[in-house]
Amino acid sequence: MSNQKLALVSTLEIASVGLGVVVRSYLEKSAARYAVNPRNFFGELKRRNVYKVAIAYAVVAWLLMQAASQIFPFFEIPNWAVRLVVLLLIMGFPVALILAWAFELTPEGLKTTEVADELPRKSERKRAWIYVVIIAGAVAASLFFFGRYTSSKQGAEMSEKSIAVLPFENWSEDKANAYFAEGVQDEILTRLSKIADLKVTSRTSTQHYKSAPENLAEIAKQLGVAHILEGSVQKSGDAVRVNVQLIKAANDSQVWAETFDRKLTDIFSVESDVAKAIADQLRAHITRQEEQVIAAKPTKNIEAYDAYLRGRYFWNKRTSDGIKHAIEHFQQSIEHDPDFALGHAGLADSYIALTFYNFAAPHETMPKAKESAIKALALDDTLAEAHASLAHILMNYDWNWSAAEKEFKRSIELTPDYATGHQWYAIHYLTATGRFEEAVREMKKALKLEPASLVMNTFMGATLYYAGRYDEAIDQCRRTIEMDPNFAVAHWHLGLAYEQKQALDAATEEFKKAISLSGGSPLMKAALVRAYAKSQKKHEANEMLNELNELWKRQYVSAYEVATITSRLVTTNRHFNCWKTHTRSTRSNSFI
Structure with a gap:
């Protein structure tokens, strides 16, 4: 297909160059014989029917563009063909004006303007162009409104x-x-x-x-x-x-x-x-x-497929043990079939989830996630999920923001209905780069695709929170909790919004619920310590901070969260700088 495009473009270039040479040669000869008074230039344009041709060309071109946009999709003609029609019509406009200046259509055929001026004119021909424009305009308008009608009808039928x-x-x-x-x-x-x-x-x-x-x-x-x-x-x-x-x-x-x-x-x-x-x-x-x-069959090895299904089953649990079991099964699927792209994509998602839910340090899992995502895309570049996973890694671990946005957009382009692609693009990239209104619009797309999803409803609230729209974030998180009062992440984000509104008692209660429902998430414990510190409840804050310090000896705890707490509680910078350095060394995504 690309060779055909190149050949067509080359032919058009040759044709346009040849036409340009002919027209330029004629104009040079015409200019030598007939000098046009610059003061009478616009009058000359009218006399040579250039205005009429411009109007007629615009109407007919619009007609052709409407026809192409309506008819081409019906025959599954690629979108580039429609764009090519538009490009050709744009290129043809100046050519049509030049030809209108140089030539005129007469009963005896196409004549140069100078020759046509010497021929007797028939008055009834003068207004023929008006009828052409009116008819073409009517057809174009009919096509336009037909397209609007059918598209609205299709929208109604889409439900x-x-x-x-x-x-x-x-x-x-x-x-x-x-x-x-x-x-x-x-x-x-x-x-x-x-x-x-x-x-x-x-x-x-x-x-x-x-x-x-x-x-x-x-x-x-x-x-x-x-x-x-x-x-x-x-x-x-x-x-x-x-x-x-x-x-x-x-x-x-x-x-x-x-x-x-x-x-x-x-x-x-x-x-x-x-x-x-x-x-x-x-x-x-x-x-x-x-x-x-x-x-398409994703693999020819049924054992690889069976192990993959087991992996997805455990991955969907979103618990520490569940994700670790998922990794084992995804690795087994790859052992059975090293070219199984979905197996590699599942492995990438699992390593990302370990870090996202603070079950493991980023520097321990994200390089493995990146390797798996790249392998999956090498085997199948059409996997939207793998592009989104790679974008997540590039954004939150490599801190390569331009490359991350490219991958996010590629994921959405491949599968526009992939809600997680819109969600990650909004929450991980757009909010981090300060493009909050875009983030809200993108998150609304995700929510429209999955209106009953607790995850999408919660992160709609999170996006509003990052955009500084705290009242709206509170309302959204409350609606999510009404859907499922046991969803810990919704309580956590509700607490964060309350914290920004200085409703610290309400924030404390929500953080406590989140900790209980999550089984003691270190991330949510850190939020509670921060709320205690802001409320001047230093005794409670120090007790839980010591608990986090002990927990850190046994498992991963986000250094960034502890650093923000420590900055409010300690009187010296030594402890704070220690946690800050650890944040950088582990490449915590919270640091963004």
């Missing part, structure tokens, strides 16, 4: 092309196979999300719902979708049975259902067949490229 995949039930006799049922659900959801014509709610928005809830209409309303996919998985030896049913939530009616009995090695075909069947039932258009992506 019907929306789906949420609820957690699949594990019907296996061995309850330890729950990871497999969850993995099949994840893979079907991932394949559906590759179809641009479908709106698919992510797993983080659906994971807290039951497999077969009774209030489907209410759940669909919360998630902003018209359809729900329920399913179950039964795994026994090398055989697997997958039951799925597509339900229209508005009237709780079954749209489609199917049972797949396959060998374990054929599980990828099941996932692809389900995605294609759903797209067909919802009348979603699938491009050839999307069809290839949906049908």
